[in-house]
Amino acid sequence: MSDHEYLLRQLINSMTAGGSLRTESWKRAAAAVPRHEFLRSGFFRVVPGASPSAWAPVLKDGDDWLTACYADESLVTQIAGTIKPTDIHGEIMREPTSSSTLPSLLLRMLEELQVEPGMKVLEIGTGTGYSTAVLCTRLSDDQVTSIEYDEGVAQRAREALGRLGRFPNLLTGDGLLGDDDSAPYDRIIATCAVRTVPVPWLEQTRPGGQILTTIGGWLNASELVRLTVHEGGTASGPVLGGEVSFMLARPHLPPTLGILPDLSTGKEREASIGADVLTDWTTRFVAQFAVPTAQQLRLRLDQHDEEVLFDAESGSFAALHEEDGRWIVRQGGPLPLWDAVEEQLGRWHAAGTPAVEEATVRVTADNQSIHW
Structure with a gap:
């Protein structure tokens, strides 16, 4: 058994024991996808004790690169919108803009997607391509479409998927607009957070289909929600809980505050x-x-x-x-x-401050609300 196969088996066992990986079908799919293939450009690791936060590159020729690829943690793969690990010598103090999400969260989401063979799935946010590969393994390449906003990120994902012989329909563009050409979809899954569920997602999901997304906001709290789409372009469904946090889709980031009003008035x-x-x-x-x-x-x-x-x-x-x-x-x-x-x-x-897992979110083209 190779080093990466041993590390992958350990990761699968850990996710199974932790409850994020629950069914044999997804366990087999995850076991067939080597995560390190999607991190060959390296990743960034936070520098301990740095204030403000600083990031240092970890490249594939480093001593602990392979082990870290199979740790159940998110790995930052891009800084400041364009900067890759191979672009940096030393440290950088800018904000992360793309990452490889911790595998246990991705597999939990795929389990929650309630997908079955034969279904068409649209993934919003290809990222490194790791979750895309797991989806393709569970279904088939021609049933999976994935959209990535960043051209450079999309190209690296395409290359990594190709190395594994996976060729889904990969698109580059604004994932908030979805993919009208191949709609309707049975499932839409988003690996970024949204402030409001985009109307195109509602329109491109068949009635009875589902949207799995993280709804966040500018007060910096978010949760995973599974919405069932109804006739007439509305949707509703449970909050799944767990304080799930993803980067907000770039068009949903908050505006700069600018000049504040006179706060002594009012x-x-x-x-x-x-x-x-x-x-x-x-x-x-x-x-x-x-x-x-x-x-x-x-x-x-x-x-x-x-x-x-x-x-x-x-x-x-x-x-x-x-x-x-x-x-x-x-x-x-x-x-x-x-x-x-x-x-x-x-x-x-x-209502007795019920847990979020007892809440339902309702979405229309004009409004988004939470109910107990």
């Missing part, structure tokens, strides 16, 4: 819910549905810290601070942001 009142609740992941996820275009920041104003929600589109804001054990909110602009948060969280609290 109407002030005592808040019934304080901003401290937003330290909780699930609470932020629920709140995002009420203020989908708001971002959160902390500022030092008038000798105290203020937690601020700001909507760059409308110029609306809600600034909260604690005073004598009470939370005071000051709101300005056309949208009363904290009113909306309190109403949303109030309904959730009235």
